[in-house]
Amino acid sequence: MKVTFNYRLVRSIKNQLFTFVIVLSAAVVLIPLLMIIQFVFREGASSLNLSFFTELPKPVGELGGGMLHAILGTTYIVLLGVLIAVPIGVTCGIYLSEFSKSKISKTLKVTVDLMSGIPSIVIGIFAYLMVVVPLKSFSALAGGVALSIIMLPIIIKTSEEILKLVPNHLREAGLALGLPRWKVIFFIILKGSIANLLTGIILAVSRAAGETAPLLFTAFGNMYLSFNIKEPMATLPVQIYTYAISPFKDWQRQAWAGAFVLMVLILSMNLFARYFLSRIKDKKGY
Amino acid sequence: MDELKQSDKIILEAKNLEAWFGEFQAVKGINVQYFERTINAIIGPSGCGKSTYLRCLNRIHEEIEGASVKGEVLLEGKNIYSKGIDVVDVRKRIGMVFQKPNPFPSLSILDNVVIGLRLQGITKRSILMEVAESCLKKAALWEEVKDKLSSLGTSLSGGQQQRLCIARALAINPPVLLMDEPTSALDPIATAKIEELMNEIKLDYTVIIVTHNMQQAARISDYTSFFVYGKMIEHGLSSDIFTNPREKQTEDYISGRFG
Numbered sequence: 001m002k003v004t005f006n007y008r009l010v011r012s013i014k015n016q017l018f019t020f021v022i023v024l025s026a027a028v029v030l031i032p033l034l035m036i037i038q039f040v041f042r043e044g045a046s047s048l049n050l051s052f053f054t055e056l057p058k059p060v061g062e063l064g065g066g067m068l069h070a071i072l073g074t075t076y077i078v079l080l081g082v083l084i085a086v087p088i089g090v091t092c093g094i095y096l097s098e099f100s101k102s103k104i105s106k107t108l109k110v111t112v113d114l115m116s117g118i119p120s121i122v123i124g125i126f127a128y129l130m131v132v133v134p135l136k137s138f139s140a141l142a143g144g145v146a147l148s149i150i151m152l153p154i155i156i157k158t159s160e161e162i163l164k165l166v167p168n169h170l171r172e173a174g175l176a177l178g179l180p181r182w183k184v185i186f187f188i189i190l191k192g193s194i195a196n197l198l199t200g201i202i203l204a205v206s207r208a209a210g211e212t213a214p215l216l217f218t219a220f221g222n223m224y225l226s227f228n229i230k231e232p233m234a235t236l237p238v239q240i241y242t243y244a245i246s247p248f249k250d251w252q253r254q255a256w257a258g259a260f261v262l263m264v265l266i267l268s269m270n271l272f273a274r275y276f277l278s279r280i281k282d283k284k285g286y
Numbered sequence: 287m288d289e290l291k292q293s294d295k296i297i298l299e300a301k302n303l304e305a306w307f308g309e310f311q312a313v314k315g316i317n318v319q320y321f322e323r324t325i326n327a328i329i330g331p332s333g334c335g336k337s338t339y340l341r342c343l344n345r346i347h348e349e350i351e352g353a354s355v356k357g358e359v360l361l362e363g364k365n366i367y368s369k370g371i372d373v374v375d376v377r378k379r380i381g382m383v384f385q386k387p388n389p390f391p392s393l394s395i396l397d398n399v400v401i402g403l404r405l406q407g408i409t410k411r412s413i414l415m416e417v418a419e420s421c422l423k424k425a426a427l428w429e430e431v432k433d434k435l436s437s438l439g440t441s442l443s444g445g446q447q448q449r450l451c452i453a454r455a456l457a458i459n460p461p462v463l464l465m466d467e468p469t470s471a472l473d474p475i476a477t478a479k480i481e482e483l484m485n486e487i488k489l490d491y492t493v494i495i496v497t498h499n500m501q502q503a504a505r506i507s508d509y510t511s512f513f514v515y516g517k518m519i520e521h522g523l524s525s526d527i528f529t530n531p532r533e534k535q536t537e538d539y540i541s542g543r544f545g
Contacts, residue, residue: 101351173388173451176346177402178378178458187405192392 037263044260047253052261057223063250067258069225070239073140076227077219077235078209080144085151086201092152093159098185100164116153123149124214132218140226140233143219150211151204158200158277162193199276206269210262212237236262295322297492298343298380298462303357305335305342305516307350312338314516316357320509322461325484325493327503327524330513331539336496337385339513340464343494344380345373361462378406381455385467387447389439389454395431398439398450402458417457425453426483445476449483456487463487465495469502481506500540504528512536 051066058065092108099105127146132138166189174184190197215221220232221242227233236258243255298320305313312335320326328336341347342355345366358365366376389398397404399421400414408414418435422428427449431442439450448468455463465484469477484493484506497503503510504524511521512535520527520536531537 167388169384169386169388170390172346172349173382173384173390173454175349176344176377176382176384177405177454178374178376178460179402179405180374183405188390188401192390 037267040256040260040263043256044258044263047257048260052254052257056225060248060251065254067234067236067239067254067261069222070234070236070258071261072225072227073219073234074209074236077140077143077147077215077233078205080140080229081147081151081208082201082205084144084148085155085204088148089152089155089204090159090197092156093163094185094190096156096160097163098181098189112153112156115149116157119213120150120211121213121216124216124218127214127218135230137230138218138220138232140219140229140231143215143233143235144229146214146218147208147211150208150214154204154207155200158203159197162196162200163189165196166193196277199273202269202273203277206266206273209269210237210266212241216241296320297322297362298494299358299360300339300343301358301360303339303342303359304355305338305347306354306356307338308352312516313342316518318511318518318521320462320492320494322492323488323490324508325488325495325506327507327510328494328496328513329498329500329503329510329539332498334513335516336513337466338516340466340494340496343462343464344377344382346377346382378458379460380462380464381458381460383448383451383455383463383465383468386471387444387451389442389447389450391438391440393439394436395439395442395450396435399453399457402454406458418453421453421456422450424456424483424487425449426479426486427453443476445472445479448472448476448480452480452483452487456491460491462492462494465493467496467498470498477502500528512539514539 051064053066053071054068055064055066056069057067092112096105096108096112124146127142127149131142131145135141170192171184171189174188175181179188215235215238219235219238221234221238222232223234240255240258240262243251243258246252296319300316300318303313303316304311314335316339328340330336338347343359345355347353347355355367358367360366361376361379365371366380390401393401396414396418399418403414403417419428419432422431427446430446431450439447442450448471452463452468469480472480481502484495487493495503495507507524509522510524510527512519512527512531512533514535520531520533522532526532527536528540531540
């Protein structure tokens with residue numbers, strides 16, 4: 001009896017110790033995130049006002065002004081990136097999911113994994129060499145190319161996963177109707193997954209929208225409103241960077257506001273996408 | 287049974303048909319002829335290759351990784367496995383209903399029925415509506431869905447979904463319809479409805495049905511084949527197979543001694 005009792009006691013202590021370690025590590029992960037959110041919120045929200053969203057930067061020394069040009073610039077360049085990355089990414093995702101056993105498919109899979117590990121600054125250098133140097137100018141186009149390379153692996157992976165969730169018997173049902181494979185893929189498999197694919201794209205956008213490094217020497221940034229694809233364009237992350245390292249108090253406050261706006265934007269996009277993605281995986285629509 | 291002599295025309299014929307999954311041979315040397323406008327049942331214990339055999343008849347077996355087929359399947363005298371035959375054309379002429387009801391999840395009831403035609407390029411609404419109505423009627427589903435054609439196909443019950451899948455297969459008007467245990471996932475009432483409609487569609491189509499349910503085979507089929515380990519042990523009139531089988535193995539199986 002005594003032996004059993006001791007054994008149980010030891011086991012219970014081990015159990016509690018282990019639970020404690022797990023909870024502790026979870027807290028270690030969670031606390032910095034909560035602190036960042038709290039800190040940026042405290043500093044940013046107080047610096048935020050309407051003119052931040054509606055005005056352009058004022059000359060140094062003049063108070064006020066906003067980041068309208070950077071907000072629009074980020075939207076512009078991210079959309080440009082989406083325009084480049086989505087067709088290529090979704091096509092690759094289709095290839096990986098529908099022809100997963102082919103040799104090219106296996107190579108592509110490894111390539112995508114490697115791609116998602118490339119430091120974003122390297123992607124920036126790549127876009128600089130491929131676009132900025134030949135065109136002899138920093139440009140929104142170069143920024144879009146850089147962001148599209150960041151989005152690609154995310155879009156490829158999520159679309160592959162989403163299409164793999166579509167059960168095989170639906171493909172067979174389509175083929176058994178005497179439909180060519182490409183029609184089955186595009187009009188039955190893909191059409192049924194459009195909402196899910198959009199979610200994957202939003203995830204990719206939320207990742208790319210916050211990137212600074214690849215934009216530093218591609219889109220470069222400016223202080224005025226520009227919609228010219230061949231010219232430098234301001235973006236929120238680069239604008240925040242420029243303002244944050246400046247010696248002017250007013251600019252630093254605006255950098256906080258920008259950080260706050262960017263963070264809320266990305267967090268909400270991310271949460272939105274994850275919520276829908278989890279609902280898709282739970283749903284037994286098939 | 288004189289009523290079986292409706293047609294002497296052979297519509298589908300398998301010659302030395304063999305099927306593999308990689309190295310494993312699932313179907314061994316099948317030779318059989320199917321007459322036009324008959325219901326043909328395939329029975330046998332689990333894993334005897336009856337589904338695989340059925341999937342060879344519309345060339346859907348080859349969609350599986352590593353699967354291969356040898357031999358011939360003649361549709362109205364033409365081998366569907368010979369070179370130069372378009373697999374898409376074969377499947378347009380030999381429809382299939384699967385074990386699990388599988389309506390396309392993002393499509394309405396109406397779109398589920400007509401998607402085959404629509405993707406073949408027929409977009410005229412009046413034609414599609416006409417086909418949808420007649421096919422849903424043949425599938426004995428029209429009365430239940432006529433007021434909600436635009437709701438999702440997946441919103442229907444399991445039995446209704448399976449009848450929707452039958453309507454979908456009928457919409458491209460294939461002379462031959464393959465059914466792979468179409469009622470195994472359904473309750474007795476839904477099963478009865480599908481058996482009933484099979485007797486109706488038999489007037490226009492040739493049906494080949496795999497079933498686990500011997501009573502079902504006896505009830506609905508004109509001819510029955512008995513499969514064991516990928517071989518066809520016996521094929522003949524259902525009335526003979528179930529009352530007076532030639533082979534000992536068949537007798538043992540239908541009397542419940544094995545399988």
